[in-house]
Each structure stands twice: as C-alpha cells, then as structure tokens.
Amino acid sequence: MLANRKILLCVSGGIAVYKAVALVSKLSQAGASVKVIMTQSATNFVQPLSFQVMSRNDVYFDTFDEKDSSVIAHIDLADWADLIIVAPATANVIGKLANGIGDDMVTTTLLAATAPIWIAPAMNVHMYDHPAVKRNIQRLHEDGIRFIEPSEGFLACGYVGKGRLEEPEKITQLVADYFSRPQKLAGKKVVVTAGPTRERIDPVRFLTNFSSGKMGYAMAQAAADMGAETILISGPVSLPVPSGVKRILVESAEEMLNAVQAEYATSDVVIKTAAVADYRPISVQAQKMKKKEGGAAIELERTIDILQTLGREKEGQLLIGFAAETNDVAHYAKEKLQRKNADYIIANDVSEAQAGFESDTNRVTVFGKDEFEYSFEMMPKDELARRLLELIVEREAMHDR
Structure with missing residues (x-):
C-alpha cells in the first residue's frame, strides 16, 4: 500500500512511545520507508535501538549529531519526507510547534518541514482539555496541520477518558488512505470562502444570514484531500478547521473581499460558497441603539459584490460561485454565470427540506459555460463536495485548461 512512500516519525516523551515502535513496524510492513527522530525524553521510555531495528534506518535524537557530514541532518530529514507524523505528541x-520554538532535533525538523504534518496527541485527559493545550491545537489547525484525534479509554495515569494515542493499525490505515487518494489538485492553490458575514449595526447588533459554513468547509476539505494547497476564508461559524487547511477568519463582507484579493493573484481555483451580505448599514452606531416608541429604520447600502469583482479581475483562475435561491433556480444561476464572468455556478433551492442552510445534506445543480448542466441528488455535504470537485476537475482536464 505504501511502497516508495517516505514517512518521518517524530516521537516525543510519553508512555505511549511503545505504540510508536509498533507504528514503525506497521508502516514498514505496508511498504513505507520510515525514519525516526526522538526527543531526549522519549529515549527514557524506549531505547533508540528498538526504532532502528524496526525501521532499518538510523535514529536521530541529537541536533548536533550529524551522521552524514555532507548534509545538515534536520534539514535533510525535513526535505526527505513525503509525510511527517508526530506520535505520540x-x-x-x-x-x-504552535509557538515556533525549535530547541531540539524534533522541533527544528518540524519547523524546516514543507511536507504535510500529522499530529497524534497522547496525554492525560485533563492535560488534553487544558485551555492552553486547546489554544495550541487550534493554532496548529489554522496553520494547516492535521490531527489524529486520541481515542477514549483507560490511561496510564489511572484516569479513563480521551487521551490515548490512536492505535498503530488505525494510523497506518489513515496514511494508506491518504496516499491512495488521487491527488488531482496537487500543485494547485485553492481558495474557498465559507459561512456568513456580519454587518454591524451597533456594538451589540449586526445583520447576517443562516449560513452554517458546512458546504464551504466540506469543499475546503475535499480540495485538501485532492492535494491542493487550500486556504479557507471563513465568516463566523462553529466548525473545526478542516485537516490540512489554512483558515483565515473574517467578519464583514469588506474583510472577506480583502482576504480573497490578497490570495487571488497566486490562486488557481477560487470557490465562493460564502453567503455574503448584500447590504450593510450606511452608518454604524458607536453606542448601543436604545429602544424608542414607534418604529425604527436603518438605512442600508450595497456591499461590493465579491464574485463579480473576481470575475472582472481574473487572469486564468478557475472561478466557481454558489447560488442559494428560493425560486427559478436555473434562471438565476445562468444569469449569474454570465453577469459575474464565473466558470461555474453551483445552485440549490434553500427552501427545500434538508438542502438549505444548516443542514448536513444538499442537492445542487452545476451550471457551466457552453450550456453545461449537471444535477446531483440529495447527499451528505462532504460526499457532494468531493464529487463536485471531481466533476469539475475532469471537465477542465477535457478542455485542457
């Protein structure tokens, strides 16, 4: 399954180090070439010789122990790897890693890495739930690092809960699944926008919509799984960062436009799933608006149309928009495709049960130039995202884009 794949395993100090030995064995049996770096603490649990025997490669644990004088070890190892796994972390x-500290062989190598990094935490249940640890994990998520969630069970400290290193067989299967996916977007940069925007009225109120961000987050995950460098520009939502995706948080339509334009020139594909506000208050009150007798009116102005702006400025990028409609879906989608100079519009009727905002499923129709039209039946959003990208990538390959 993993023939010719190069896996760098970084082992840090915890009782679960013994599982890392089994992980090297499983990865090697699957055909991977495995090299191991250990922290000094890890060597107190398992001797480097165990990893050397299982991997049939030198084991590294001292930054200044250069085994090959023709290279700098931590740079060479970082460049060598197709995938880096930190287990146990x-x-x-x-x-x-979250704070950019490189003070040993493991951390200096991780900071020099350009290959994907996966982290498999293992620690006491209360440590895993500590606010500082959660903040660090969130920061690494936003840097595009993927986490292999720990499982629940009996821990070495005597507690029962979440914190056990995932089993070597499961991690090996995740690695095999990762490398078996067709990397049809490898070498491409994909920017995805997702979620709603908020347009402030005063310090406590804002205009927004019902978008949950689920479709956009699914599109970002699908793009990353297909090998793309993926940037997710997200409005306020309550969703975890997709694995291998860099997330940029914004609030207003103007902030989202600025964030997209900052990435646009270097992008290959832009997917606009965000439900961006069409209007915003002309003036934002500095203090909370107080209730008064009778009615109230808020004067609104148009926000800049992000998709139309990108369509006007594009220079070879593939531009994909979404259209959430409640009637005449095909008519409005086709009109938007032409008016906004998009390459595809993916439209759905948000008034349909289980196909609108906040649902976990969706039913869409893809409209493209040259009268292209293709409809998908109702399905989970993560599956739909993958099939949408596969359809568009295959169609663009046919057109030699």
Missing part, C-alpha cells in the same frame, strides 16, 4: 511538543 505530548502537550510540550504541541506547545513548542
């Missing part, structure tokens, strides 16, 4: 090594 302690709270200490997670905190160091």
Whole structure:
C-alpha cells in the first residue's frame, strides 16, 4: 500500500512511545520507508535501538549529531519526507510547534518541514482539555496541520477518558488512505470562502444570514484531500478547521473581499460558497441603539459584490460561485454565470427540506459555460463536495485548461 512512500516519525516523551515502535513496524510492513527522530525524553521510555531495528534506518535524537557530514541532518530529514507524523505528541511538543520554538532535533525538523504534518496527541485527559493545550491545537489547525484525534479509554495515569494515542493499525490505515487518494489538485492553490458575514449595526447588533459554513468547509476539505494547497476564508461559524487547511477568519463582507484579493493573484481555483451580505448599514452606531416608541429604520447600502469583482479581475483562475435561491433556480444561476464572468455556478433551492442552510445534506445543480448542466441528488455535504470537485476537475482536464 505504501511502497516508495517516505514517512518521518517524530516521537516525543510519553508512555505511549511503545505504540510508536509498533507504528514503525506497521508502516514498514505496508511498504513505507520510515525514519525516526526522538526527543531526549522519549529515549527514557524506549531505547533508540528498538526504532532502528524496526525501521532499518538510523535514529536521530541529537541536533548536533550529524551522521552524514555532507548534509545538515534536520534539514535533510525535513526535505526527505513525503509525510511527517508526530506520535505520540505530548502537550510540550504541541506547545513548542504552535509557538515556533525549535530547541531540539524534533522541533527544528518540524519547523524546516514543507511536507504535510500529522499530529497524534497522547496525554492525560485533563492535560488534553487544558485551555492552553486547546489554544495550541487550534493554532496548529489554522496553520494547516492535521490531527489524529486520541481515542477514549483507560490511561496510564489511572484516569479513563480521551487521551490515548490512536492505535498503530488505525494510523497506518489513515496514511494508506491518504496516499491512495488521487491527488488531482496537487500543485494547485485553492481558495474557498465559507459561512456568513456580519454587518454591524451597533456594538451589540449586526445583520447576517443562516449560513452554517458546512458546504464551504466540506469543499475546503475535499480540495485538501485532492492535494491542493487550500486556504479557507471563513465568516463566523462553529466548525473545526478542516485537516490540512489554512483558515483565515473574517467578519464583514469588506474583510472577506480583502482576504480573497490578497490570495487571488497566486490562486488557481477560487470557490465562493460564502453567503455574503448584500447590504450593510450606511452608518454604524458607536453606542448601543436604545429602544424608542414607534418604529425604527436603518438605512442600508450595497456591499461590493465579491464574485463579480473576481470575475472582472481574473487572469486564468478557475472561478466557481454558489447560488442559494428560493425560486427559478436555473434562471438565476445562468444569469449569474454570465453577469459575474464565473466558470461555474453551483445552485440549490434553500427552501427545500434538508438542502438549505444548516443542514448536513444538499442537492445542487452545476451550471457551466457552453450550456453545461449537471444535477446531483440529495447527499451528505462532504460526499457532494468531493464529487463536485471531481466533476469539475475532469471537465477542465477535457478542455485542457
């Protein structure tokens, strides 16, 4: 399954180090070439010789122990890897990486890496739930690092809960699944917008919509799974960062426009799933508006149309828009396709049960130039996202884009 794949395993100090030995064995049996770096703490649990025997490669644990004088070890290892796994990952090594600290062989190599990094935490249940650890994990999520969630069970400290290193067989299967996916977007940069925007009225009120961001987050995950460098520009939502995706948080339509334009020139594909406000208050009150007798009126002005702006400025990018409609879906989608100079519009009727905002499923029709039209039946949004990207990538390959 993993023939010719190069896996760099970074092992930090915890009782779960013994599982890392089994992980090297499983990965090697699957055909991978595995090299191991250990923290000094990890060597107190398992001797480097165990990893050397299982991997049939030198084991690294001292930044200044250069085994090959023709290269700098931590740079060479970072460049060598197709995938880097930190397992077990302690709270200490997670905190160091989140804050850019490189003070040993593991952390300096991780900072020099350009290959995807996966982190498999293992620690006491209360440590895993500590606010500082959660902040560090969130920061690494936003840097595009993927996490292999720990499982629940009996921990070495005597507690029962979440914190056990995932089993070696499961991690090996995740690695095999990752490399078996067709990397049809490898080498491409994909920007996805998702969620609603908020347009402030005063310090406590704003205009927004019902978008949950689920479709956009699914599109971002699908793009990353297909090998793309993926940037997710998100309005306020309550969703975890997709694995391998860099997230940029914004609030207003203007902030979203600025964030997209900052990435646009270097992008290959832009997918606009966000439900951006069409209007905003002309003036934002500095103090909370107080209730008064009778009615109230808020004067609104148009926000800048992000999709139309991108369509006007595009220079070879593939531009994909979404259209959430409640009637005459095909008519409005086709009109939007032409008016906004998009390459595809993906439209759905948000008034349909289980196909609108906040649902986990969706039913859409894809409209493209040259009268292209293709409809998908109702399905989970993550599956739909994958099939949408596969359809568009295959169609664009046919057109030699």
